[in-house]
Amino acid sequence: MRTRLVTLVVLALLLGWPATAQAKTRVDRVISDPRILESSGLAPSLLHDDVLWTHNDSGGLNQIYAIAKDGSTAATVTIAGEDARDWEAVTSWKAADGTAMIAVGDIGDNNGVHDYVRIAIIEEPSALADTTVSPVRVLRLTYPGGARDAETLMADPSTGRLYVVSKTLFGSEVYAVPTSLWPSGRGSSKITRMKKVASTGASFVTDGAFLPDGNIVLRGYGNVSVVESPRDADGGRLRTLASAALPDQEQGESIAVMDGYALVGSEGADQPVLRVNIPAYETATPTPSPTSSAASPAAVRIENLVGDDNRLKLLVGAGGAAVAAVALFAVAIMVRPRRSRRRRR
Numbered sequence: 001m002r003t004r005l006v007t008l009v010v011l012a013l014l015l016g017w018p019a020t021a022q023a024k025t026r027v028d029r030v031i032s033d034p035r036i037l038e039s040s041g042l043a044p045s046l047l048h049d050d051v052l053w054t055h056n057d058s059g060g061l062n063q064i065y066a067i068a069k070d071g072s073t074a075a076t077v078t079i080a081g082e083d084a085r086d087w088e089a090v091t092s093w094k095a096a097d098g099t100a101m102i103a104v105g106d107i108g109d110n111n112g113v114h115d116y117v118r119i120a121i122i123e124e125p126s127a128l129a130d131t132t133v134s135p136v137r138v139l140r141l142t143y144p145g146g147a148r149d150a151e152t153l154m155a156d157p158s159t160g161r162l163y164v165v166s167k168t169l170f171g172s173e174v175y176a177v178p179t180s181l182w183p184s185g186r187g188s189s190k191i192t193r194m195k196k197v198a199s200t201g202a203s204f205v206t207d208g209a210f211l212p213d214g215n216i217v218l219r220g221y222g223n224v225s226v227v228e229s230p231r232d233a234d235g236g237r238l239r240t241l242a243s244a245a246l247p248d249q250e251q252g253e254s255i256a257v258m259d260g261y262a263l264v265g266s267e268g269a270d271q272p273v274l275r276v277n278i279p280a281y282e283t284a285t286p287t288p289s290p291t292s293s294a295a296s297p298a299a300v301r302i303e304n305l306v307g308d309d310n311r312l313k314l315l316v317g318a319g320g321a322a323v324a325a326v327a328l329f330a331v332a333i334m335v336r337p338r339r340s341r342r343r344r345r
Helices: 002-016 297-306 310-335
Strands: 026-030 039-044 052-056 063-067 073-079 089-094 100-106 117-123 131-133 137-142 150-155 162-166 172-176 195-200 207-210 216-219 223-227 240-245 252-258 261-266 272-276
Touching: 039 100, 039 207, 039 261, 052 089, 052 252, 073 117, 100 150, 207 252, 216 252, 216 261
Parallel strands: 039 089, 039 252, 073 131, 089 150, 150 207
Antiparallel strands: 026 272, 039 052, 052 063, 063 073, 089 100, 100 117, 117 137, 150 162, 162 172, 172 195, 207 216, 216 223, 223 240, 252 261, 261 272
8 A cells, every 4th residue: 555655646746747848839730620539649641741640549439530730630541340449659651662551559558468469550541531441461469578558659661660669657668560570461460479679768658759860759748758769779778869848738648750840749629739849969979078987876776767757857866865864864863862861769
């Protein structure tokens, strides 16, 4: 009970921690469709200018929606045969032959109980009209080490390889779909284990996308991080190249990259999609200063614990200060001089 209470307090502090909005933030569009109350993913259309694809979270219909620049729904696409148990992400890319593809990730698993997760892959419709399509491929996947929650599905634009990023409190894990399943193959796959290719310092990741240079952008509820590319990763930790706070949102669940900006969305009715700057970063590996000293083991342990979320760093730092104050108070109590007691006669 005490552990649960402490966990709830930490989460409450984390989610309630104030964030500083990025400069030059503006509304890109407002999703006005009354059917879309839990927009949980965003992906740019690769066939239709200024169109974003989105979908509802768990309990929604097996549909994706084309959102026009004015916020209206230009098309509703039903994906036949999919249950939409807990759709959490959508991504888009072009196949080697130029075909525009869309993948929807049924990867949400808050309690870590699902036997496997599903990714449905379709060809993007060439016309913006209500229609029903069948997937060209359905991937059935598991994780090494057992089930876990995830809300991020990304497609590498240069290869079409798919990646899933876990949603955890301290850091995250990046899993790659085996190339034996995709881009090759058609129909429904056999249940296959993904490969963990890397970990990151980004916490509570609710969505992500590839950048044109191969690096990736990951968002949480209040932060966005640019993380080095997972293409050549082999189990190590990906460097965070830059990070920044995001504007306040009702429940920030989605991100897409379009025209050199990040578009971030939220669950809720009539929610705006915000256009924000991608944090500036350098791709070169920084050279340590000759006068700089190595981080202490304690600092390294804290960095590994909290990752790259600035609010978590502040939270842990504040917690450390509080613990130190309590420790000093306890020491003062223990070492204070005791008053002698006179024996009553």
